[in-house]
Amino acid sequence: MTSPHNLLNPKHWRPARGYAYGVSAAGRLIFTGGMTGWNAKHVFESDDFVAQTAQTLRNIVEVLACGGAGPEHLVRLTWYVTDKHEYLARLKELGGVYQAVIGPHYPAMALVQVTALVEDRAKVEIEATAVVPPKVPPDAGAI
Numbered sequence: 001m002t003s004p005h006n007l008l009n010p011k012h013w014r015p016a017r018g019y020a021y022g023v024s025a026a027g028r029l030i031f032t033g034g035m036t037g038w039n040a041k042h043v044f045e046s047d048d049f050v051a052q053t054a055q056t057l058r059n060i061v062e063v064l065a066c067g068g069a070g071p072e073h074l075v076r077l078t079w080y081v082t083d084k085h086e087y088l089a090r091l092k093e094l095g096g097v098y099q100a101v102i103g104p105h106y107p108a109m110a111l112v113q114v115t116a117l118v119e120d121r122a123k124v125e126i127e128a129t130a131v132v133p134p135k136v137p138p139d140a141g142a143i
Helices: 049-066 084-089 091-101
Strands: 028-031 074-081 108-113 124-132
Touching: 049 074, 049 091, 049 124, 074 084, 084 091, 084 108
Parallel strands: 074 108
Antiparallel strands: 028 124, 074 124
16 A cells, blocks of 8 residues: 655655654644553563564554554554664564564654653553544545
């Protein structure tokens, strides 16, 4: 599925890999709180960084669905991790779970290393912003 948003990647810059430098979009905004890698019952099933990230992304997709959105509507992800070295060392694995959950859609992203997260077992927390484009009536433009 193609993105309903315009990616902002200056042509003379080295291409962004796995994210966009910027995104422009119009429509209804959806914001998530900080999602962590626990399940619907607020239980962490793993202490593994990649497994927690996969669950965190699945949690984001579930919240988006409540607002009538999907991963293709994401325009921004802000990642908070407790260990940037583990993040960097496991980029290939992270890319695999990202593709499996979000697909080939790369919004603007930021990553911040933090000392700790509120949930002691959490290794990653991600905030998401999505924009659902306005629906065009089927007869729009008809004369």
